[in-house]
Amino acid sequence: MTVYYPKRIMLAHTPTPIMKLKKLSAELGAELYVKRDDITGLELSGNKVRKLEFLIAEAVDVGADTVVTCGGVQSNHCRATAAACARLGLKCHLILRTETPAPPYDGNLLMDYLFNADFTYMPRPEYKKNEEIGFESVLEGIRAKGGKPFYIPVGGSVAMGCWGYTRGLEEALMQLSERGIRRAHFVSALGSGGTHAGLVMGRYLLERPDVSITGFNVCDDPEYFYQKTDRLIEEFSEKFKVEIHASRDSHSIIDGYVGPGYALPYPELIETIKMAARVEALILDPVYTGKAFHGMITELQKGRFPKEDPIVFIHTGGAFGLFPQKAEFVF
Structure with a gap:
C-alpha cells in the first residue's frame, strides 16, 4: 500500500543504518539488529x-x-x-x-x-x-x-508527530527487504508514546501484519500506554481522514524495567549499558534506550521472542543523558 505523507522539513540524516549486533547475536542465539536512529544527526540525535x-x-x-x-x-x-x-x-x-x-x-x-x-x-x-x-x-x-x-x-507525541515513525518503519522495512528479511520484531522504548503509536499505525498503513511491534515502558504502566496509543490512533484517524483498525492485539507493551522510577537507574540497567558498550560499542542511556534494551535482552533469555525471527531494536538516541548520571557508573 502506498502511504502519502504530509509535508515535512528535512532535518534528519536518513536513512539511518540497520546494523547487526554480531557478538550479542552469537551469544544469545538470536538475530539481533539495531536501527541506528541515534545517528540522525549529532545535535538532533534520536527519534x-x-x-x-x-x-x-x-x-x-x-x-x-x-x-x-x-x-x-x-x-x-x-x-x-x-x-x-x-x-x-x-x-x-x-x-x-x-x-x-x-x-x-x-x-x-x-x-x-x-x-x-x-x-x-x-x-x-x-x-x-x-x-x-x-x-x-x-x-x-x-x-x-x-x-x-x-x-x-x-x-x-501528537497525531502529526506519529507520521515520523510510520515513515521510519517504512524505511526500516525497505532496508530489511534488501537483506532478504520480511518477518521481524521491532522493539523500542516507550516514554511519551508517539514513536510506538507511529510504528503501530505504520504496521497497519503499510499492510505488514508479518511484523510485530513491542514497546518497553520507561515510566507509567502498560495500560497507560495502551490507552495513549488508542487515543493517538483516534486523533490521527480523525485529523487525516484515515481509517486505522489497530487493536491491542496488534502490539505489545512490556512492563517490569522501569526500576525505581522514570530516569532513575538501577544496578542491572547500568551493567547492561556497560555490556552493550563493551561488546558492541553501542551507547545506551539510563533513561530510555538502556531500560528498553535491558528489557529486550532479559525477555529474549526468558523465551518471550521467537529466536528464529530477527529482532530490530530501534535506538532512539539519548547519549547526552549519560553525562548527568555519570556518578552511577563505577569502573
Whole structure:
C-alpha cells in the first residue's frame, strides 16, 4: 500500500543504518539488529527529529515564529527542538519540569542553552497543572510580545508527530527487504508514546501484519500506554481522514524495567549499558534506550521472542543523558 505523507522539513540524516549486533547475536542465539536512529544527526540525535520534521513543517505553514515545547530538564525532545529551531531561524521556548530553580548546565540542558532557547522552569505540581491546559499562560506571554507561538506537547507525541515513525518503519522495512528479511520484531522504548503509536499505525498503513511491534515502558504502566496509543490512533484517524483498525492485539507493551522510577537507574540497567558498550560499542542511556534494551535482552533469555525471527531494536538516541548520571557508573 502506498502511504502519502504530509509535508515535512528535512532535518534528519536518513536513512539511518540497520546494523547487526554480531557478538550479542552469537551469544544469545538470536538475530539481533539495531536501527541506528541515534545517528540522525549529532545535535538532533534520536527519534524526536523524525516527529519534528512533520511538526515544524506544520508550524511554518501556520506562520509561527516561536516553537514552544515541554519536558523534563534533560529532555531529548526539547534539545532536538531547540536544535531544529536554531537551524531554521525560529525562536524556541522550552518549559522544563524541575525541582531545582537553577539546574546545572549538563547534558541536554547545556545543549539547550547553546542553541539559544528561552526557558520557563516549573516545579512538578505547577508543570502538571499547566500542561493540562497547554501552557496557555506561556503562549499568551509570547503573543503579548508580538510572537506567534506554536505549541508541541511533550515528546512531539501528537497525531502529526506519529507520521515520523510510520515513515521510519517504512524505511526500516525497505532496508530489511534488501537483506532478504520480511518477518521481524521491532522493539523500542516507550516514554511519551508517539514513536510506538507511529510504528503501530505504520504496521497497519503499510499492510505488514508479518511484523510485530513491542514497546518497553520507561515510566507509567502498560495500560497507560495502551490507552495513549488508542487515543493517538483516534486523533490521527480523525485529523487525516484515515481509517486505522489497530487493536491491542496488534502490539505489545512490556512492563517490569522501569526500576525505581522514570530516569532513575538501577544496578542491572547500568551493567547492561556497560555490556552493550563493551561488546558492541553501542551507547545506551539510563533513561530510555538502556531500560528498553535491558528489557529486550532479559525477555529474549526468558523465551518471550521467537529466536528464529530477527529482532530490530530501534535506538532512539539519548547519549547526552549519560553525562548527568555519570556518578552511577563505577569502573
